[in-house]
Amino acid sequence: MTALRSMTTMYREREALPRRTRLAFTFGAVAFLHGAAVVILLTGLTGDGAQPLALGLVLTAYLAGIKHSYDWDHLAAIDNSTRRFVA
Structure with missing residues (x-):
């Protein structure tokens, strides 16, 4: 249970870390x-x-996944979440 508590503590205190560290x-x-x-x-x-x-199947699936991450519904969800957090 201590491992779970330490992970919870790290999660709650992540905002104290510098932005550069979090991005890294x-x-x-x-x-x-x-x-x-x-x-x-x-x-x-x-x-x-x-x-x-x-190889062709895996490469196609990988590139389709990358393309999917830029779909309009994902971008709209990120935009709406950002608006809620900022407001």
């Missing part, structure tokens, strides 16, 4: 997840069971 951790986490996806993809493509179709 956020972008670092995103970069780590992208790197992990590339490593998993390359691991799956090596060896005797590697199939060229898998």
Whole structure:
């Protein structure tokens, strides 16, 4: 239970950290997840069971996910949330 309490405390005190530190951790986490996806993809493509179709499917799914993050409904939700927080 102490691990959960310490994580809760860290979450509540995150605003005390400098903005640059918070941004660095956020972008670092995103970069780590992208790197992990590339490593998993390359691991799956090596060896005797590697199939060229898998690369095309994974690349298409990855790019569709990136495109989806910029859809109008996501941007509208972010805009509405920002308006509520600022007001």
